[in-house]
Amino acid sequence: MKYVIVIPDGCADEPQAGLGGKTPLQAARTPHMDRIAQLGVVGLSNNVPPSLTPASDVATLSLFGYDALQVYTGRAPLETAAMGIPLRPTDWAIRCNLVHVDQGQMRDFTSGHITSEDGRPLIEAINAQLGGSAAGWGFKGRFEFHAGVSYRNILVYRGDDAPFTKDTKTQPPHDIPDRPIADHLPQGPGGDLLRILMERSGPILASHPVNAARKARGEKPASQIWLWGQGKPPSLTPFAELYGKRGAILSAVDLVRGVGVLLGWKRIDVPGATGYLDTDYAAKGRYGIAALADHDLVCVHVEAPDEASHEGLADEKVKALERIDEHIVGPLLGALPTHGDWRILVSPDHRTTLRTRAHAHGAVPFAVAGTGVAPKGQPSYDEQVAAESTLRFERGHELMPWFLGE
Numbered sequence: 471m472k473y474v475i476v477i478p479d480g481c482a483d484e485p486q487a488g489l490g491g492k493t494p495l496q497a498a499r500t501p502h503m504d505r506i507a508q509l510g511v512v513g514l515s516n517n518v519p520p521s522l523t524p525a526s527d528v529a530t531l532s533l534f535g536y537d538a539l540q541v542y543t544g545r546a547p548l549e550t551a552a553m554g555i556p557l558r559p560t561d562w563a564i565r566c567n568l569v570h571v572d573q574g575q576m577r578d579f580t581s582g583h584i585t586s587e588d589g590r591p592l593i594e595a596i597n598a599q600l601g602g603s604a605a606g607w608g609f610k611g612r613f614e615f616h617a618g619v620s621y622r623n624i625l626v627y628r629g630d631d632a633p634f635t636k637d638t639k640t641q642p643p644h645d646i647p648d649r650p651i652a653d654h655l656p657q658g659p660g661g662d663l664l665r666i667l668m669e670r671s672g673p674i675l676a677s678h679p680v681n682a683a684r685k686a687r688g689e690k691p692a693s694q695i696w697l698w699g700q701g702k703p704p705s706l707t708p709f710a711e712l713y714g715k716r717g718a719i720l721s722a723v724d725l726v727r728g729v730g731v732l733l734g735w736k737r738i739d740v741p742g743a744t745g746y747l748d749t750d751y752a753a754k755g756r757y758g759i760a761a762l763a764d765h766d767l768v769c770v771h772v773e774a775p776d777e778a779s780h781e782g783l784a785d786e787k788v789k790a791l792e793r794i795d796e797h798i799v800g801p802l803l804g805a806l807p808t809h810g811d812w813r814i815l816v817s818p819d820h821r822t823t824l825r826t827r828a829h830a831h832g833a834v835p836f837a838v839a840g841t842g843v844a845p846k847g848q849p850s851y852d853e854q855v856a857a858e859s860t861l862r863f864e865r866g867h868e869l870m871p872w873f874l875g876e
């Protein structure tokens with residue numbers, strides 16, 4: 471049996487006045503997703519336990535069949551795995567966004583979707599001044615700033631005397647759009663250290679030629695780093711051991727492919743995949759089909775609907791869903807039966823509502839079709855149909871064994 475999972479990140483939403491009272495999933499023309507609903511079954515699953523923050527780390531762990539309450543240690547160590555940066559069990563990884571703060575407010579958690587070419591020298595400058603031995607802070611370890619993709623970078627604390635604990639509280643910058651940062655700074659053990667690093671990054675970035683060039687081009691400068699998502703490396707039972715299937719992950723987002731890599735899935739990089747609205751959807755579809763040849767399970771993740779939500783753009787969210795349907799779900803649905811028995815699952819990880827421009831708790835709609843899945847007579851794949859379904863997984867990690875089961 472071949473299995474495909476397509477994740478339109480953050481696609482689950484609420485009815486929109488601007489879309490004639492429809493949700494983006496209802497407004498989008500998605501004949502292939504609707505065909506999955508008609509051939510199979512639509513249901514609801516909750517990928518984010520109430521005690522955890524709704525984000526792709528916790529939600530994809532659940533979606534991939536792992537109990538986040540048992541295995542989740544933080545977001546940054548998952549991304550660090552995807553970046554190929556080794557962590558020892560006592561090390562801490564901390565997400566380091568390049569953000570644009572203006573007059574004390576979080577104006578852009580992406581610094582205008584800063585390019586990796588611009589981001590790298592900025593992070594290198596910060597590493598030169600704030601990285602290295604932490605002796606000056608009274609610690610035995612060292613700080614390492616690692617440049618990642620676009621605005622997404624990583625700070626590693628190497629040492630067995632890190633001041634952070636489970637009670638260290640940090641705030642995802644994408645969840646505080648246009649809000650005063652003073653209300654959302656790191657708190658708890660080691661929080662003071664994170665606050666000082668964030669503060670000291672400001673003058674280093676302000677005087678950097680890359681930022682001067684960005685301003686001259688009319689682009690947003692990266693005004694400071696924002697530290698959050700800290701954690702020690704998790705220990706996960708490999709997916710092949712737990713479920714007996716060899717998987718592959720196609721995602722442009724370090725966090726999501728990091729989860730895949732930690733489960734033992736093969737990471738397949740797709741040229742033209744950007745993790746943004748302009749991603750090469752058709753390339754994702756083609757590489758997904760190719761990956762079916764030597765994997766039992768292929769997961770294609772697309773970040774675009776989530777990004778559209780964070781920007782509050784309902785039309786772009788609809789467009790992203792239509793492109794995913796046409797260029798990814800359709801071709802995969804066409805290719806799957808050539809491999810014999812097959813099943814497909816379409817599900818977002820978590821909800822991202824246009825109203826708040828932020829992630830939200832709550833169950834998400836999923837659709838499953840394929841060999842051995844009896845049709846339930848549901849007309850389409852959307853929130854309304856899912857809400858009326860009797861198929862529900864309150865514990866989202868129970869969907870995977872059901873999807874893979876007899």
Ligand SMILES: [Zn+2]
Nearest residue numbers: 480776777822
């Ligand atoms: Zn998001």
